[in-house]
Amino acid sequence: MQTEKVAQHIVNWLKDYALNAKVNGFVVGVSGGIDSAVTSTLCAETGLDVLCIEMPIHQAASHVSRAHEHIEQLKKRYTNVRDTRTDLTPVFEEFKTEVSLDADQATVDMALANTRARLRMATLYYHAGLYKLLVAGTGNKVEDFGVGFYTKYGDGGVDLSPIADLLKSEVYQLGTYLKVPESIMKAAPSDGLFGDARSDEDQIGASYPELEWAMQMQDEGKTEEDFTGRQKEAFKIYKQYNTANKHKMVAIPICTIPKDLK
Structure with missing residues (x-):
């Protein structure tokens, strides 16, 4: 950088x-x-x-x-x-x-x-x-x-x-x-x-270097099955948080009303 x-x-x-x-x-x-x-x-x-x-x-x-x-x-x-x-x-x-x-x-x-x-x-x-x-x-x-x-x-x-x-x-x-x-x-x-x-790592279960790595791996289309040992565990932790907290990262869902109902 x-x-x-x-x-x-x-x-x-x-x-x-x-x-x-x-x-x-x-x-x-x-x-x-x-x-x-x-x-x-x-x-x-x-x-x-x-x-x-x-x-x-x-x-x-x-x-x-x-x-x-x-x-x-x-x-x-x-x-x-x-x-x-x-x-x-x-x-x-x-x-x-x-x-x-x-x-x-x-x-x-x-x-x-x-x-x-x-x-x-x-x-x-x-x-x-x-x-x-x-x-x-x-x-x-x-x-x-x-x-x-x-x-x-x-x-x-x-x-x-x-x-x-x-x-x-x-x-x-x-x-x-x-x-x-x-x-x-x-x-x-x-x-x-x-x-x-308590640190972020204590709460998350993975370090920031591990999370950065997992983020890059997901961007490259990797899955949990591509890894073993600690790498597999870190990738799994990342995926769990990424999925569970998706609601924070996307726009608030809006119920769109069909025009024929207005």
Whole structure:
């Protein structure tokens, strides 16, 4: 990948889109992970207003410290970057008192994890409306179009997606070029939706290099029968997520009414 040219292409795309939309810049949820770090830095490179928001909900201490480090670095490097913090933990806890938790624990935990993401989405759009900003998405190609590893109308609810055509490995290449803090570059990717430090690999059962490989194999028309051992297992995991989360990756189905019924 021609990293410098790709970075500049995204920066130009972001700036052109914002200027055409007649907005002031971008708002980005900063989690302490590589995707939000790269996205917020690319936004900063446009020279337009960038608001970085921390939105902790019982957040792991390691995530919080990395987010702080990144935001402070950005503010030192770019005068157009500012930040705010919205502690959503009390909101989340109050939400739990008003809904039924009468289901098996795993189901409840997943529903609440998605609720965290949706509370954050609402917070980003509140600030976007307040300051006339666009919500910049932080999803990469593997997450958004491979395994669907995001929350519909949560971190999937954005105005534009600057890194959604980049594989995770390519995001890391941009991270190096954009001087993302080493602590973020070395940290295991995590969605931070469960209040602990569990990684994406812990949840999915396969690493991002494996998922990238499986995505390429599917594009080449390969099937599970073409592989053995760990490759077969990784390909199967990818296919299961890709199939189960297809509803996130395609347009919302519309019931079209026949003309003779109108």
